Amino acid sequence: MDNKLLEIKNLKTSFRIKDDYYAAVDDVTLTVNKNEVLAIVGESGSGKSALAFSIMRLHNRAKIEGEVLFKENNIVELSPSKMNKLRGNDMAMIFQDPLTALNPLMTIEDQIGEALFLHNKKMSPKERRNKVIDLLNQVGIPRPDYTCDQFPHELSGGMRQRVMIAIAISNNPELLIADEPTTALDVTIQAQILDLIRDLKENMNAGIVLITHDLGVVAEMADRVAVMYAGEIVEIADVHTLFENPRHPYTRSLLNSVPSDGHEGKLHVIQGIVPSLKHLPRQGCRFSARMPWMDESVHEENPVLHEIAPGHHVRCTCHEHFYFPKESKEVQNDGIS
Numbered sequence: 001m002d003n004k005l006l007e008i009k010n011l012k013t014s015f016r017i018k019d020d021y022y023a024a025v026d027d028v029t030l031t032v033n034k035n036e037v038l039a040i041v042g043e044s045g046s047g048k049s050a051l052a053f054s055i056m057r058l059h060n061r062a063k064i065e066g067e068v069l070f071k072e073n074n075i076v077e078l079s080p081s082k083m084n085k086l087r088g089n090d091m092a093m094i095f096q097d098p099l100t101a102l103n104p105l106m107t108i109e110d111q112i113g114e115a116l117f118l119h120n121k122k123m124s125p126k127e128r129r130n131k132v133i134d135l136l137n138q139v140g141i142p143r144p145d146y147t148c149d150q151f152p153h154e155l156s157g158g159m160r161q162r163v164m165i166a167i168a169i170s171n172n173p174e175l176l177i178a179d180e181p182t183t184a185l186d187v188t189i190q191a192q193i194l195d196l197i198r199d200l201k202e203n204m205n206a207g208i209v210l211i212t213h214d215l216g217v218v219a220e221m222a223d224r225v226a227v228m229y230a231g232e233i234v235e236i237a238d239v240h241t242l243f244e245n246p247r248h249p250y251t252r253s254l255l256n257s258v259p260s261d262g263h264e265g266k267l268h269v270i271q272g273i274v275p276s277l278k279h280l281p282r283q284g285c286r287f288s289a290r291m292p293w294m295d296e297s298v299h300e301e302n303p304v305l306h307e308i309a310p311g312h313h314v315r316c317t318c319h320e321h322f323y324f325p326k327e328s329k330e331v332q333n334d335g336i337s
């Protein structure tokens with residue numbers, strides 16, 4: 001049985017800066033299966049949110065090329081009215097900051113009720129309120145009846161995020177995109193929200209795209225992981241393989257810059273930052289500038305993703321030669337987290 005839910009082929013999302021377009025997502029190809037969490041990781045500016053917003057077609061002025069296939073539609077070409085039917089119904093998104101995503105002037109009941117109404121106009125007000133209470137129960141709000149009449153600013157950050165999740169799941173979406181859903185929350189609440197997202201996957205058989213820069217969250221939640229750098233996927237593998245046998249120099253640097261339990265040695269710190277959109281490298285291995293100690297000849301001229309083991313893809317052949325430099329790029333593990 002085909003388990004594929006979302007298939008992205010050669011997706012390119014470009015933003016206009018002055019007179020030119022610059023790709024923030026460049027030639028991304030990946031799939032998301034039912035009942036699977038695909039994590040997208042990478043530093044700030046690597047293109048994770050641009051990818052998520054492209055899947056939901058939430059960019060206003062971007063140029064989007066390629067295919068995003070979902071339920072026999074190519075989202076890139078879908079009319080706005082058909083897109084509105086899919087969005088919030090078959091596919092939904094949880095944003096990083098619920099305070100900006102929720103309407104400050106509407107009660108919680110009205111906001112969740114509006115999401116329900118948009119996709120089911122036949123529900124009576126009473127049925128709708130009951131469904132809102134059901135949803136608030138489902139996401140672990142302790143007094144749903146009371147919360148129904150509250151406004152977003154009256155709730156804690158964790159409660160607001162639960163409300164956002166209630167809106168996102170109100171129409172039983174098959175695909176859920178969560179963009180840094182726990183970044184703004186403290187650790188205890190973060191764990192509760194992650195539990196909730198995991199339950200959704202299992203109970204609703206949903207496919208989840210989880211965008212995060214937190215590798216702890218990835219280890220806990222993901223089935224597969226795609227690593228993004230400068231708009232490209234540089235490595236994709238199941239979560240176990242990615243942590244046990246990371247290959248791409250960028251993935252290895254990311255993993256090496258996080259102290260693990262009992263880590264006694266040195267940490268590698270990736271020097272530099274992801275360049276701004278206009279200055280992203282467009283040719284050759286995009287990560288090469290951040291490993292200047294490696295000989296140029298180890299890189300492919302036009303790096304592509306190679307399947308080095310079933311389901312494990314790595315961009316560029318430089319991973320075959322990569323090593324961490326002995327001095328200067330390493331710092332003592334002094335408990336940085």
Ligand SMILES: Nc1ncnc2c1ncn2[C@@H]1O[C@H](COP(=O)(O)OP(=O)(O)OP(=O)(O)O)[C@@H](O)[C@H]1O
Pocket residue numbers: 015016024042043044045046047048049050051213275276277278
């Ligand atoms: N609407 C836009 N117009 C112009 N440039 C944009 C726009 N949205 C994103 N960018 C640029 O595209 C690049 C990728 O941004 P994106 O937000 O996708 O990165 P990210 O990996 O999600 O980072 P973060 O973790 O900080 O959210 C960045 O250089 C960003 O400045």
